[in-house]
Amino acid sequence: MGAGQPALLIVGGGINGAGLDCVTFAKEYGFRVIVTETAERLAAAPQVVARADLAVELDRTDIDGHVAWAKAYSARENLAGVYCFREWAVPTTAAVAEALGLPGSPFAAASLVRDKFRCRERLRERGFAQPxxxxxxxxxxxxxxxxxxxxxxxxxxxxxxxxxxxxxxxxxxxxxxxxxxxxxxxxxxxxxxxFQPGTEYSADGLFVDGRPHVLALFVKTPLRDSILVEQITAPAPLPPDLAEQATRVVRDGLGAAGLTFGAFHVEFWIHDGRVVLGELHNRPAGSARDMFVKLVETVSGVNVHRAVFEQLLGRRPDLTGPAAAAAGTYMDVYAAPGVVQPGLSAEAVADDPACLSLYVSVRPGDHVRELRQEGDMPAMLTAAGSSGPDSRRHAMRLADLLALSTAPD
Missing domain, CATH: 3.30.1490.20 (ATP-grasp fold, A domain)
Structure with a gap:
């Protein structure tokens, strides 16, 4: 390995939102930052490319290409770590870490949690309740x-x-x-x-010294009778003993999967007092827009990107930072398929003191399509509050203030 300034490779990091946040944070810690993505995505993220020290044209799913590039780079420079915040980049990130002896979850574990059936069967074999x-x-x-x-x-x-x-x-x-x-x-x-009955929850956190630390428990509330449109609020309104049980099951599940490093997001249900694990992810929650990472930071005082970067420098992160708010809610904002009408008030929402973040992908005259996946959501926001119900009230109020409406074509 080369000497000199430590470098950080962010797999799939050449995109707006979380990509820009991660590059900014990493440079604050003194890293030389390399991001990878396809040429098309890099061209769409000029701010990220400009702020990073190097942008490399590699698809985040190209495991062999990333490993070969990282080996060549580390032969002459001090590649100190590899990181990702996107689902498809998880196995690639683990493969690079394993090939170069860098901190990271084992490639076998990262590949396991990317396969929902194999992961579910592993959990079942280890005695976890599973549908x-x-x-x-x-x-x-x-x-x-x-x-x-x-x-x-x-x-x-x-x-x-x-x-x-x-x-x-x-x-x-x-x-x-x-x-x-x-x-x-x-x-x-x-x-x-x-179909798994019960209330759906999620746990978000990160590994420190190979052990999972849960930063926040969220409760999910479906909206509009859809599995896609939802409110997600922390802290989850669970009695202490049930919250402790859920946290323990989440930790044990991550251990059964073999994950050991980075951020995690774990989905689970509670039905008749029993915790049933859903999908396990070895990356932060949410999309590449980083809204959920900021929400976790608001209620826990910990930014998971920063906490991982500190570990790559050999430091132990402080997980006791003061929270900025007692509670927070993420909310999808959807409208029926059709043409977006005048009156959209994004600036008013963004300026509201309760608004933590806002993403709106449409403008008046644009078309809202039928909702088939999370990426079709025309708007989403996060709101802070003095309690879970208070943050939900703020989220609903901000959604109304946004005034997203459509008319048939």
């Missing part, structure tokens, strides 16, 4: 499963995120339609599982 599930190669397999397991059921891809291709099925006759909603590449390799 029954089957790996299917087509409509016939899925129909056979729903014919023997009471419904409702969930049809979903094995390794996408953002609810892409996920459908709740309530009648056997609707299985074929649910399979048709899957991305084409997943229609011969997908999961069908029994």
């Amino acid at each position: 029954r599930a089957a790996l299917c190669a087509g409509v016939d397999d899925a129909t056979a499963f729903v014919s023997r397991v009471p419904g409702p059921w969930v049809v979903k891809p094995t390794n996408t995120h953002g609810s892409l291709g996920v459908t709740v099925v309530r009648r056997v006759d609707d299985v074929a339609a649910a399979v048709a909603v899957l991305p084409p590449a997943h229609r011969q390799h997908f999961i069908v599982e029994e």
Whole structure:
């Protein structure tokens, strides 16, 4: 390894939002920062490219390309760490860390949690409560499963995120339609599982010295009768003993998966007092816009990007920082498909004292399309409050203030 200024490779970091935040934070810590992404995405993020020390054209899923590049670079420079904040970059990041002996989760563990079926089966084998599930190669397999397991059921891809291709099925006759909603590449390799009853929660945190530390527990509330539109609030309104149980199960689940480094986001349900783990992720919560990272920081006092960067420099992060607010809520803001009407008030929302962050992807005259995945959401916001209910009230008020409305084409 070369000597000199420590360098940080951010896999898939050449995008706006979290990419710019991570580059900025890393440079504050004295890193020389390298970001990777496709040429098209790098061209769309000129601020990130300008602030980074080097931008390399590599797709975040290109494991071999990243490992080869990192080995060549580390032969002449001090590559001190590798990091990611995006789902598809998780195995690539782990592979680079493992190949160069850098801090990171094992590649086998990172690959496991990217495969929803394999991860669910690992948890089941280790004694964790899990909904029954089957790996299917087509409509016939899925129909056979729903014919023997009471419904409702969930049809979903094995390794996408953002609810892409996920459908709740309530009648056997609707299985074929649910399979048709899957991305084409997943229609011969997908999961069908029994619908898990109960309230959905999530845990967010990071590893320190190989051990998971939960920073916040969130409760998820579906809106508009959709698995895609939701409110997510911390702290989750759980009695202390149940919160402690959930935290313990989350930690044990991460250990069973073999993860050891970086940020994590774990989904789970609580039903009849039992904690049932859902998907495990070895990256921060939320999308590349970084809104959820800021929300976790607001209620916990810890920025997970910064805490990981400190560890890459051999420092132990302080996880006891004062929280900026007692509670916070993330909220999706959706409108029916159609043309966005005049009166959108994004500036008024952004200037409101309760608003932590706001993302609006549409303007008057734009078209809101049918909601099929998280990326179709026209707007989302986060709000702070003195309690969970207070932050939810602020979020609802800000959504009304935004005044996102549509008219049919």
